[in-house]
Amino acid sequence: MTPEHLKASSAVTISHLSGARLYLPLRLGSEEAKQMHEQFNEYMDQIELDLALDAAESLGSACNAPPEFWTELQLAAASMQLTDNEARYAALAAA
Numbered sequence: 001m002t003p004e005h006l007k008a009s010s011a012v013t014i015s016h017l018s019g020a021r022l023y024l025p026l027r028l029g030s031e032e033a034k035q036m037h038e039q040f041n042e043y044m045d046q047i048e049l050d051l052a053l054d055a056a057e058s059l060g061s062a063c064n065a066p067p068e069f070w071t072e073l074q075l076a077a078a079s080m081q082l083t084d085n086e087a088r089y090a091a092l093a094a095a
Contacts, residue, residue, distance in 0.1 A: 009079050009080070010047065010049065012075075012076075012079040013049050013053075013076045013079045013080055014044070014047075014049070016072045016073070016075040016076035016079065017044060017049070017052055017053065017056055017072070017073075017076050018044070019072045020056055020060070020065075020069050020072035020073050020076070021040070021056070023065060023066050023068045023069035023072065024037075024059065024060070024063050024065060024069065025063060028063065029063075030062065032062060033059060033062045033063055036055055036058050036059040036062060037059055039055045040052055040055040040056055040059055043055055049076075049080060050080070050082075053073065053076055053077065053080065053082070053085065056073055056076075057073060057085075057089075060073065060092075067092070067093045067094070067095070068093075070089045070090075070092040070093035071089070071093045073085070073089040074086050074089035074090050074093055077089055
């Protein structure tokens with residue numbers, strides 16, 4: 001993968017991960033969810049996209065995220081070529 005392609009792929013992933021957050025409640029109910037959100041933000045700030053995806057998945061599960069959230073994670077996983085994650089999020093989006 002060329003540096004330009006990697007940069008473009010990262011931008012797509014960041015866009016979908018950021019978009020997923022928009023489908024979660026503004027006020028996270030539990031302390032656990034708040035901590036997950038802080039961890040997600042740290043990973044995003046550090047451009048640790050694999051870890052951000054994992055943190056987003058945990059956060060979505062804790063917040064009973066809507067299908068649109070899982071669709072955004074599915075698209076992020078696709079841009080990262082994480083086929084197992086992509087399939088899991090597609091199933092959650094369809095549920």
